[in-house]
Amino acid sequence: MRDRYREYFENSGTSIDLVGPSLHLRYLRLDDAPRILELLRDPEVPRFFLWEPPGDLKEARRYVSGFQHEVYRQWAYHFAVVGRASEKLLGVANLYHIDPMAREAEIGLWLGRAYWGHGLQREVNRLLLEFGFRTLDLRRIVFQVAVENARAQAAFRKLGATESGRVQLFSRRQNRMVEHLVYGLKATEWLAAS
Numbered sequence: 001m002r003d004r005y006r007e008y009f010e011n012s013g014t015s016i017d018l019v020g021p022s023l024h025l026r027y028l029r030l031d032d033a034p035r036i037l038e039l040l041r042d043p044e045v046p047r048f049f050l051w052e053p054p055g056d057l058k059e060a061r062r063y064v065s066g067f068q069h070e071v072y073r074q075w076a077y078h079f080a081v082v083g084r085a086s087e088k089l090l091g092v093a094n095l096y097h098i099d100p101m102a103r104e105a106e107i108g109l110w111l112g113r114a115y116w117g118h119g120l121q122r123e124v125n126r127l128l129l130e131f132g133f134r135t136l137d138l139r140r141i142v143f144q145v146a147v148e149n150a151r152a153q154a155a156f157r158k159l160g161a162t163e164s165g166r167v168q169l170f171s172r173r174q175n176r177m178v179e180h181l182v183y184g185l186k187a188t189e190w191l192a193a194s
Helices: 004-012 030-040 057-072 120-135 150-158 187-193
Strands: 017-019 023-027 077-083 089-099 104-111 140-146 162-171 176-186
Touching: 004 057, 017 120, 023 120, 030 057, 030 089, 057 077, 057 089, 077 120, 089 120, 104 120, 120 140, 120 150, 120 187, 140 150, 140 162, 150 176, 176 187
Parallel strands: 104 140
Antiparallel strands: 017 023, 023 077, 077 089, 089 104, 140 176, 162 176
8 A cells, every 4th residue: 555645754855753762753654554553452552542443454554644644734743653773663652733823732642561661651752842842842732641541640740741620521432521631831841941
């Protein structure tokens, strides 16, 4: 299957690669779909997702293609989280819901369970925050996390994010509203601390 978005990003010179000590973030490609499907088959990984994860390869390709389209339209930045040594896809990271007028965006992230507890979430978040604040000149980045997701809440607090409210989000998976905590981090706070 032809990956027209990959061709566009590579040929136009608009491809972005954010590099950290043990991983890098690159644009998602259609050939990532099988690995995404593999990682999401573990029921613990999508446990807090509001949407139904892809169930087969066709759905996984649609998932990637939808993200690629949002990047192409400059509505969001969706990245494959890739190990530097192995070049193996570890998860997906998003800087999305970008509001250019308010200069705000939201971070989303999931990793395969084998990669939990190794500091990778912190590294990914740091790369996204640096990109958002220094490159995109955002003023504020938020994280919305299910009230039951204590691991993610702790990770955001370690970054210096503070709870700024609560919101009810509709879960298509559960067909109900799910309460989320909203954490925020301002550029002035992040840049002063780094």
